[in-house]
Amino acid sequence: MTQTAEVTSVSSLQGKTSALVRGRSPAGEAWRRLTRKKLAMASLIYISAILVLGLLAPVLPIQSFSQQDLSNTRALPSWEHPLGTDDLGRDMLSRLIWGANTAFIVATVPLVVATALGVTIGLVAAWYRGWIDTLFMRFVDYLLAFPTLLLMIFLAATLKPAVVNFVREIGPAIGQPQLWRSGLVDYLAVLLILALVGWSGLARLVRGQALSLKEREFVEAAKAIGVPDRRILFLHILPNVMPLLIVLASMSMAGAIAAESTISFLGIGIVPPYPSWGSMIASTYGYLRTPYWWLLAEPLLIVTSLLYAFAYLGDGLADALNPQTR
Amino acid sequence: MTETNKLTPPATAGSTATPNGAAAGETLLEVKDLKMYFPITSGIIFQRKVADVKAVDGVSFRVKRGETLGLVGESGCGKSTTARAILQLYRPTAGSVQFEGKELTKMGGNELRRMRRRMQMIFQDPYASLNPRMSVGSIIGEPLLIHGIAKNKKERQERVQELLRIVGLNPYFINRYPHEFSGGQRQRIGVARALAVEPAFIACDEPVSALDVSIQAQIVNLLEELQDQFGLTYLFIAHDLSVVRHISDRVAVMYLGRIVEIADRNELYENPLHPYTKALLSAVPIPDPVVEAKRERIILTGDVPSPVKPPSGCNFHPRCPIAIPECKEIIPPLEEKTPEHFAACIRV
Ligand SMILES: Nc1ncnc2c1ncn2[C@@H]1O[C@H](COP(=O)(O)OP(=O)(O)O)[C@@H](O)[C@H]1O
Ligand code: SF4
Ligand SMILES: [Mg+2]
Numbered sequence: 001m002t003q004t005a006e007v008t009s010v011s012s013l014q015g016k017t018s019a020l021v022r023g024r025s026p027a028g029e030a031w032r033r034l035t036r037k038k039l040a041m042a043s044l045i046y047i048s049a050i051l052v053l054g055l056l057a058p059v060l061p062i063q064s065f066s067q068q069d070l071s072n073t074r075a076l077p078s079w080e081h082p083l084g085t086d087d088l089g090r091d092m093l094s095r096l097i098w099g100a101n102t103a104f105i106v107a108t109v110p111l112v113v114a115t116a117l118g119v120t121i122g123l124v125a126a127w128y129r130g131w132i133d134t135l136f137m138r139f140v141d142y143l144l145a146f147p148t149l150l151l152m153i154f155l156a157a158t159l160k161p162a163v164v165n166f167v168r169e170i171g172p173a174i175g176q177p178q179l180w181r182s183g184l185v186d187y188l189a190v191l192l193i194l195a196l197v198g199w200s201g202l203a204r205l206v207r208g209q210a211l212s213l214k215e216r217e218f219v220e221a222a223k224a225i226g227v228p229d230r231r232i233l234f235l236h237i238l239p240n241v242m243p244l245l246i247v248l249a250s251m252s253m254a255g256a257i258a259a260e261s262t263i264s265f266l267g268i269g270i271v272p273p274y275p276s277w278g279s280m281i282a283s284t285y286g287y288l289r290t291p292y293w294w295l296l297a298e299p300l301l302i303v304t305s306l307l308y309a310f311a312y313l314g315d316g317l318a319d320a321l322n323p324q325t326r
Numbered sequence: 327m328t329e330t331n332k333l334t335p336p337a338t339a340g341s342t343a344t345p346n347g348a349a350a351g352e353t354l355l356e357v358k359d360l361k362m363y364f365p366i367t368s369g370i371i372f373q374r375k376v377a378d379v380k381a382v383d384g385v386s387f388r389v390k391r392g393e394t395l396g397l398v399g400e401s402g403c404g405k406s407t408t409a410r411a412i413l414q415l416y417r418p419t420a421g422s423v424q425f426e427g428k429e430l431t432k433m434g435g436n437e438l439r440r441m442r443r444r445m446q447m448i449f450q451d452p453y454a455s456l457n458p459r460m461s462v463g464s465i466i467g468e469p470l471l472i473h474g475i476a477k478n479k480k481e482r483q484e485r486v487q488e489l490l491r492i493v494g495l496n497p498y499f500i501n502r503y504p505h506e507f508s509g510g511q512r513q514r515i516g517v518a519r520a521l522a523v524e525p526a527f528i529a530c531d532e533p534v535s536a537l538d539v540s541i542q543a544q545i546v547n548l549l550e551e552l553q554d555q556f557g558l559t560y561l562f563i564a565h566d567l568s569v570v571r572h573i574s575d576r577v578a579v580m581y582l583g584r585i586v587e588i589a590d591r592n593e594l595y596e597n598p599l600h601p602y603t604k605a606l607l608s609a610v611p612i613p614d615p616v617v618e619a620k621r622e623r624i625i626l627t628g629d630v631p632s633p634v635k636p637p638s639g640c641n642f643h644p645r646c647p648i649a650i651p652e653c654k655e656i657i658p659p660l661e662e663k664t665p666e667h668f669a670a671c672i673r674v
Contacts, residue, residue, distance in 0.1 A: 023461050023502035134373070217455035221519065223415050225469045226442035239459040 030243070033320035040316020043309035050306060051107070054100025063091040065098040066273040074292050086284070086295055090273075096298060098275035102187075103306075106260040107253040109191050114198030114252065115245065121199070122206025123233050123241075126214060136203065143200040152193055152259060156268040160189040186270045190263065194256050202248055209244050213237050243321035250317055254310030261303055277303050354391040354527060354559050355412070359384050360421035362404070362411045366634065380633045381407040383583035384421070386660065391526070394553065394560040396574030396591070398567055398606070400630055404583045405563045406450075409529040412561070413447055414438060425527070443473055446520035450532040452512035456504040462515055463500040466490070469522040489518040494548060510541035517548065521556070529561045534569060546573055567610050571595055579603045582641045583633055585660060589667040599669040601646050640671070648673055 034040060053060075063081075069089030077084045083092035125133040143151070164185050171177045213219060214237065222232050263269035264278030272279050280299040287296050362382040367373040382404045389395045397405050411418045414430050423430040425445060433441060449455035456465055466486045469475070476482035487497035493514040504512055513533060520528055530549065534542040550573060552558060564570045570577055571591060578588040579602065587600040598604045605624040628645045631637055637644050643653040652672060660670040 019498050020501055021496070021498050023499075024506060025461070025503055026459055026505065130373075217449040217451055218457040220410070220415055221447065221449060221455055221516070222457075222468070224413055224442060224447045225519070225523070226439040226472055227468065228472075231472075236457050236460075240457070242459075 027242075030320045034316055037316040037320065039312045040320075043312040043316070046309045047306065047313060050100050050302070051104045053097055054102070054104040057097050057101040060097065062094040062097055065094045065275045066090065074295065083298055084294065086280075087292075092295070092298060095275045095280060096277070096302060099277040099280060099299065099302070102270060102274070102276045103257045103260065105187065106190060106194060107256045110194035110198055110256055111249060111252055113191075113195035114202060115249065117195070117199040118202030119206050119238070119241070119245070122203040123210050123237065125203070126207045126210035127229070127233055127237075133207075137207070140200045140204050143197075144204070148197055148259070149262065151197055152263055153266070153268065155193040155196060156189065156263055159192055160185070160268070163189045163192065186274060190260055190269050193263070194259060197259070198252055198256070202245075202252070205244060205248065206241055209241050210237050213240050247314060247317050247321060250310060250314045254307055254314070257303070257310075258307060352391050353388050354426060355389040355561075356422075356424040357388070357408075357412060358386050358422040358424075360386070360408065360411055360423065361419045362407050362416055363419040377634050380583050380636055382411060382418075383633075383636070385580075385583070385585050386421075387578055387585060387588060389527070389559055389561060391559055392553075392557055393575040394562050394573055396570035396577040397561060397563045397580060398565060398570050398577060399580035401565055402630060402633070403580045404633070405565075405580055406531050408580070409447060409531050409561060409563060413445055413529060414441075415447075439472075443523040444525055445527040445529070446523060446525040448513075448516050448520050448528060448530045448533045451536050452509045452516060453504075453536075455516050456512055458504050461501050461503055462486075462490070462507075465504075465515060466518045466522055469519060473523055475523065485522070486518075489522055490515075492521065492552070493518045508541075509537050510544060513537060513541075513545050514548065517545075517552070521552065524556070525558070527559045527561070529563070531563045532565065533562075535564065535566065542569065549573065567595075567606060579606065582631060582636055584641065584670065586642065586671070587667075587669045588660070589669075593664075593667055597664075597667070599663055599667065599674045600671050601648055601673075602642050603669075605647075 034044075067090060069085065071089065072081075072085055073087050073089040075081055075085040075089070081091050081093065083096065086092055086095065121136050125136045146154075167185050167188070219232060219236055222236050227236070260269055260276065261278030261281065264271070264276040265282045267279070267282065270276035270279055272283060277299040281296060281303070284292070284296040284299070287293050360382055361380075361384055363378040363380050365375045366377045366379060368376050385404075385408055387395065397408065399405055407416065410416045412423050412425075412430075414423070414433070418431055421431070425441065428441070430438070430441065460468075463483060463486050466489055467476075467482045470482050470485055476485050483500065486500055490497040490499065495511060495514050495518070499507075504515070507515065516533075533549070534545050537545060546569060549560070549562075553560060560573070562570060562573050574591050576588060577591050577594045578585050579594070579600065580586070581602050587594065587598065587603045589597075589599075594603065595607065598607055601624070605626050608624045624647060626645050631641065631644065637654070639652075639654040639656050640646070640649075640658050643649040646653065650673065656672055658670045658672045660668045663669050663674060
């Protein structure tokens with residue numbers, strides 16, 4: 001115990017605010033631990049690079065993803081087409097980067113929606129318990145009882161026509177009568193599907209964590225002080241759920257990218273000419289044992305390497321954020 | 327530590343207590359027939375109550391301003407629940423809690439929030455009782471913020487530093503996080519948080535049980551100094567009889583949700599009446615080998631019964647060495663057996 005020593009030094013320090021001791025916040029500590037993990041950091045850099053490339057697709061000096069050149073199909077890499085052209089003579093590099101753009105949208109938008117939904121529902125269910133908790137959690141159970149892929153196919157089959165109809169109807173009103181024919185509705189439908197599928201598991205995990213945090217003495221202390229419920233939820237419980245959320249976010253981004261590829265591969269997600277790695281794989285799938293196998297290899301390599309990177313990053317994050325689990 | 331306390335005695339504004347318990351004698355807290363049952367439910371959508379955990383089952387006592395009432399009993403007998411029900415962290419199932427003449431059980435919302443400035447709690451586990459994601463400044467500053475005690479950020483920081491000094495911590499550690507402190511230091515942070523609202527009453531729920539023996543005395547001494555300095559009233563919970571003996575003016579012994587004996591500290595330790603108190607005391611080793619060899623030992627048989635289905639009548643009867651058949655029928659009231667010495671037993 002060093003309190004007495006600390007106390008005696010106080011008077012000499014008095015008045016000097018510069019003498020305030022810097023604290024090491026748990027978040028800062030976790031980041032420091034993560035930076036020491038080479039594989040996780042390399043993965044983080046790789047993922048960020050691809051996603052940023054996708055984000056910047058509209059402003060990058062690349063060719064159009066839909067410009068066909070039927071006189072130059074399945075061309076090997078060249079100066080003009082660094083990654084070759086596909087069977088309609090479209091630039092592969094451009095399509096892959098636009099595929100990253102799709103992946104970025106698909107990985108982030110539903111994540112934000114699903115997280116907002118899952119966190120709110122999880123926290124509310126844990127805090128208020130009672131029938132509201134029972135109701136939400138039963139619903140989550142039913143959602144989770146469906147195989148995810150089946151659920152997505154079901155949603156794609158039922159949601160997409162609804163979205164198309166909706167956009168067709170409001171199209172004239174917003175001065176875009178042709179909007180429903182564009183790829184936008186595909187995106188809308190896919191994003192909606194992913195968000196709907198994503199929130200339920202998250203809500204259950206957040207609820208579990210919040211339930212255990214709720215019984216912790218620091219929450220009791222906050223109540224004893226008279227801290228209002230909402231402040232307890234958002235300032236005491238939520239920050240302690242953050243590590244879980246970050247690990248889940250990394251997992252669900254990977255999941256969303258894989259899911260979009262899957263449903264686009266099945267032809268019910270993003271359909272050509274709009275660029276998606278999944279639909280690129282679907283359309284080049286037949287080239288497996290032909291000289292044009294690299295048309296399949298390129299998108300496949302990106303998807304798999306990205307998913308591996310997410311797995312390594314997730315591992316590193318789980319380690320860095322919960323050092324006691326090691 | 328004593329020196330630091332002299333540095334800046336904080337204003338006891340809003341408090342009617344005078345330091346050194348000058349107003350002692352007046353009742354600060356009166357608990358009457360307090361019951362706290364936790365329902366056990368079952369059912370998928372519609373929750374049906376199938377039983378109750380009778381954690382606290384009819385507890386009554388008084389705490390005078392400036393005094394320390396010790397509350398002892400085996401783990402699980404309902405001590406923490408009693409404290410939480412007094413502070414309305416759990417809303418009691420039945421009974422009354424009067425604090426400074428006001429009934430707390432019927433209070434809600436803002437009125438109750440205002441009362442939180444008058445009564446506080448210190449917790450058992452110094453690791454669980456501080457939010458790991460908040461700096462010490464935010465932890466101790468939160469009550470100041472919630473109750474608008476400090477006018478602005480600067481004033482709040484100054485007040486937090488003053489509180490750190492009062493509990494014997496370096497005020498320049500304000501930006502540190504709980505994980506950077508030892509158990510004893512964390513407990514001091516918890517004490518500072520409780521002191522921030524300038525309360526009259528603090529329920530100390532086993533504040534030293536989780537600490538190393540060497541640190542325990544420091545925290546107990548700190549609490550005693552703070553009591554003198556600010557005229558605090560304590561409900562001091564412990565399962566360790568020696569700690570309670572040191573700090574308490576009066577001691578209450580609890581068994582399975584009920585109080586079985588209350589008396590002046592010395593009276594209770596020297597003249598225990600209730601067989602349960604006698605058993606607890608006989609388990610405490612006496613440093614004098616002659617006395618230790620001569621005294622009668624009461625070894626309790628059996629386990630503590632479940633508070634879900636407590637035994638009928640005097641709920642101590644299955645383990646009581648002097649039980650008679652009537653004990654199964656009669657719930658013995660807590661009676662004044664000798665002046666200011668209450669016990670709940672039909673055989674004393
Ligand atoms: N929130 C709760 N819900 C249900 N049962 C509880 C709750 N809190 C405490 N209990 C039960 O009440 C009894 C008394 O617990 P507690 O007051 O913590 O005892 P002590 O502090 O004396 O060790 C125990 O049997 C415990 O399991
Ligand atoms: S009332 Fe009966 S059972 Fe209870 S303590 Fe007294 S003698 Fe024992
Ligand atoms: Mg307890």
